[in-house]
Amino acid sequence: MQSKPGTKSVSLLAHSPELAADVVDCVVTLPTFRRPQHLLKTLGSLAAQNTARRFVVIVIENEAEERAGAEAAAPLFARKEVEGLVIVAHERGNCAAYNAGWRTALEAFPSFRHLLVIDDDEIAAPGWLEAMCATAERLEADIVGGPQVPVFADGSTDRFRTHPVFLPPYEKTGGVPALFSSGNLLVSRHVLEAMEQPFLDLRFNFMGGGDSDFLSRAAQKGYRLAWCAEAPVHETVPARRLEADWIRARSLRNGVISTLVEKKKRAGERLGAPRVLGKSLALLALSPLRCLRSLFATGSVSSAMYPVYVGLGRVLAEFGYANEQYREPDKN
Incomplete structure (x- = not known):
């Protein structure tokens, strides 16, 4: 075959x-x-x-x-x-x-x-x-x-x-x-x-x-x-995968993927790209508050930082950032 x-x-x-x-x-x-x-x-x-x-x-x-x-x-x-x-x-x-x-x-x-x-x-x-x-x-x-x-x-x-x-x-x-x-x-x-x-x-x-x-x-x-x-x-x-740098990289990657997927979804829309960027900036701006709320609820700094990294990843994707974690599988 x-x-x-x-x-x-x-x-x-x-x-x-x-x-x-x-x-x-x-x-x-x-x-x-x-x-x-x-x-x-x-x-x-x-x-x-x-x-x-x-x-x-x-x-x-x-x-x-x-x-x-x-x-x-x-x-x-x-x-x-x-x-x-x-x-x-x-x-x-x-x-x-x-x-x-x-x-x-x-x-x-x-x-x-x-x-x-x-x-x-x-x-x-x-x-x-x-x-x-x-x-x-x-x-x-x-x-x-x-x-x-x-x-x-x-x-x-x-x-x-x-x-x-x-x-x-x-x-x-x-x-x-x-x-x-x-x-x-x-x-x-x-x-x-x-x-x-x-x-x-x-x-x-x-x-x-x-x-x-x-x-x-x-x-x-x-x-x-x-x-x-x-x-x-x-x-x-x-x-x-429990090390801080891997979790941080995965969180940033999730933000990047979120932006890229939404960009494709809105590719045919008028003002689609500005809407995606606006959402990314809003999520990044709100992420410190979400971080504090999570920290009080869970006591985990790692969990609390997740929305910050996702918001940052979403914005970085607008500038071409891509975290290819599968490129080096032995480190993934």
């Missing part, structure tokens, strides 16, 4: 034998980069799903040279412990990997209804897939998000659990106005068939935020969004 979702090819490395592509209900896409051991844990959690739905997994290896994740996963597919495909996306980057997996799903499995996304640092609860699909069907939602519950490398760091960087955006199941992350996501097939390609804008490839932009564009097109609180995935958070 060869296809070209970006500027370079996607190649098939492994597939489970006797795979009946035309009876697949759901496709789970799983991008991976230099986390072979955790990838196996993620695949194990998918193999243990409690559901009668016929689903397959597409592992998208984004390290085209060493391919450690793909090599670790391939035997599971050969033994049919997990059904699906292992592909290599030769073009580096977060968005390139997602695009390769989503396009492969459309090409390889003509009858699936739901595409789900999980990352290679996450573990799905046993009822994850069933809960996501059932919520989409019950609420007649086109796209469903779910919580990414942090599991910290140091058990003494539970104080970070309520930090805005790690806190899920919603608490209850139901329709929502916006979604922001693809780390725990369901997208209906008809959405993918209608959205322009590449699905995720490659300008966000090493920054992140391509998923937020995709979800914003889908909402603009009128697709219904929902949240499923009963479908958590547990995300392993390494100690590196």
Whole structure:
């Protein structure tokens, strides 16, 4: 199998034998980069799903040279412990990997209804897939998000659990106005068939935020969004991501992404750009008050500074600042 979702090819490395592509209900896409051991844990959690739905997994290896994740996963597919495909996306980057997996799903499995996304640092609860699909069907939602519950490398760091960087955006199941992350996501097939390609804008490839932009564009097109609180995935958070400089960089990045996504959303509007700038300046001006309010409520300086960094990131984006945290994955 060869296809070209970006500027370079996607190649098939492994597939489970006797795979009946035309009876697949759901496709789970799983991008991976230099986390072979955790990838196996993620695949194990998918193999243990409690559901009668016929689903397959597409592992998208984004390290085209060493391919450690793909090599670790391939035997599971050969033994049919997990059904699906292992592909290599030769073009580096977060968005390139997602695009390769989503396009492969459309090409390889003509009858699936739901595409789900999980990352290679996450573990799905046993009822994850069933809960996501059932919520989409019950609420007649086109796209469903779910919580990414942090599991910290140091058990003494539970104080970070309520930090805005790690806190899920919603608490209850139901329709929502916006979604922001693809780390725990369901997208209906008809959405993918209608959205322009590449699905995720490659300008966000090493920054992140391509998923937020995709979800914003889908909402603009009128697709219904929902949240499923009963479908958590547990995300392993390494100690590196609890350091002050990483949290500060992620907070600034979130502000940058917010501006870039809103600029695209208002690109066709009269005075759209000045409105985005005005909002950014207003948020930055108000951020000290929000900082003080958060400090009194939580006692956490790190949490309190979040709105300041987001506001600053929004304004810096107007001058071309971009924090590409995925450019050096070993430091992310």
